[in-house]
Amino acid sequence: EILDDAAGFLMWTQAEAGTCCPLSMTHAAVPALRADAELAAEWEPRLASTVYDPRLRVAGQKPGALFGMGMTEKQGGSDVRANTTVARPLAEAGTYLLTGHKWFCSAPMSDAFLVLAQAPGGLTCFLVPRVLPDGSRNVFLIQRLKDKLGNRSNASAEVEFDGTWARRVGEEGRGVPVIIGMVAATRLDCALGSAGLMRQAVAQAVHHCAYREAFGGKLIDKPLMRNVLADLALESEAATALALRLAAACDDGGEQERAFLRLAVPAAKYWITKRCAPVAVEAAECLGGNGYVEESGLPRLVRESPLNSIWEGAGNVQALDVLRALRREPGALDACLTEIGRAHGADHRLDRAVKALFTELADLEGIEGRARRLVERLALVLQGSLLVRHAPPEVADAFCASRLGGDHGASFGTLPSGLDLEPVVERARPA
Known part of the structure; x- marks a missing residue:
């Protein structure tokens, strides 16, 4: 039931994010009231x-x-x-x-x-x-x-x-323990909301480029634009996969899944919501000057994009919450590593990234100053594990090469050569 609600929330936030806050608050009040x-x-x-x-x-x-x-x-x-x-x-x-x-x-x-x-x-x-x-x-x-x-x-x-x-x-x-159930639910909705906003931004960009002709052909067929669109599509699909995996864990309700959520929710909330703003801005740029005009719909997405990162605890709060879970609830880390380990051996870049995460976790000296780096790595290997297991090979290959293999620049459109990007873009193209 929660997974169905999550899918609906992800879809609805693309059309009108303003109503999502009262929906989220109302849904999230239930676990607190059960005290x-x-x-x-x-x-x-x-x-x-x-x-x-x-x-x-x-x-x-x-x-x-x-x-x-x-x-x-x-x-x-x-x-x-x-x-x-x-x-x-x-x-x-x-x-x-x-x-x-x-x-x-x-x-x-x-x-x-x-x-x-x-x-x-x-x-x-x-x-x-x-x-x-x-x-x-x-x-x-x-x-x-x-x-x-x-x-x-x-x-x-x-x-x-x-x-x-x-x-x-x-x-x-006991105010904080009572209301923390509400906070956890709204943090999941923040991740779902940002995943939805990214999906809408990417859909608008891919749709525009599929019909816009310039410099002798469709923009979507130009190698450089295809690289940008594929890069955006990877970010959107990885966010969607992780957010819906968390919703499925909420549906399960078992002890192992509850432990998984304790660490995965703040990590996902941190990373997915932070990726939303750059995705929205890059998608607007794909439309050129039209993306800066209200009629395109992109300015609304750009204005909305920082919201979920700030709400329900900004980035540092999420990172510190991950550290708190690591120190107080060792079962949470075990559950996350079990989830990640389900893709062990399927991609050498993912395996190498998991080893780097182990190294980060082994050195807890001064960990607070490195908390964001640790949480980012945790979120990325979770996304990588999910995509390797569930996404088409072209998507998983491009994600692992760029996000986990390090072959990626500081901006979108810097995916390495040799990847099959056309099916990645087509997968993100609106029907």
Whole structure:
């Protein structure tokens, strides 16, 4: 079921990424709500509904509900333990009044929000409804909507809590462990979203070059343009393969796959989302001046492309999370190496890259300063293993030669000679 949702998410983000944030938040709220069986029983049917009434009403009177999230504050950012929003217990068990400020609140039009605040027992997760059970509005003061680079069709707000009623989710002091399930799910959606944006950018570039004639022939038939298009297609296919592999692991739910996800999700989120911006910009360049004009659709993709890398923990946060998993959960590394090892012996360049990864992992002295390099290598060998096993030989060969064999320049269009690039480009061509 999660794999089906992931495929739909990957497709939909190509058409309209703005609605993906509330979809992602709503879907990701489920694992956090399951920390409280009563809350989960009340809210899950609403979150799973395919019918929605956008009016602000008591949630119990609506056929479906949307969830947002509010974690970050001015002084802390990704360091949510520095949050200063205060939760004061009320007489009714499990209920509190919140006072504080949230610098980023995602999807402020939602029916309810998962937020973090300091309760007497420490940082705790809370459910904040927009409308109270008696039909009155909860105190949810929108200070402003963020003026963002992209993703402008989706609102992000700065909000104030001033005696805002909330229900505790999980135990006091366990806010981060409770909400981390939501964060992991939204990080997967970040990877899927970037993979979708890359796919759309590459599809637009290949389509344009298939019909554009210049210098005596179709652009797609020119060796240099074919190299660029094939290089972009490799990046897109590798991102899609890894993101959907993570979704399949979520569907499985077994202990081995959970261990795999603990390391693979932050690594994939780091690498896939970082590759999105250069892919979108290069794809726009394939259209020449037309790619800089709004009617082409590429400027929207370019503006959207940095979003997923920044959201749900920017690059350094993901890299440090990988280090944390390596130190605290050795089973996570074993699971990743088992996945990578399924392609052992199939390509000498992949085998050599895996050995280099082992060397990197063996030297933990000063590892934090090398964390990005380590995470990049981990993501690349995961992608390489998947493509060697599941992609056409031409795709796997070109990926391993360029990304793992080191025969690649600093920009797209620098694939080595001797590769069969025509089927790589045709594979990425829209039907």
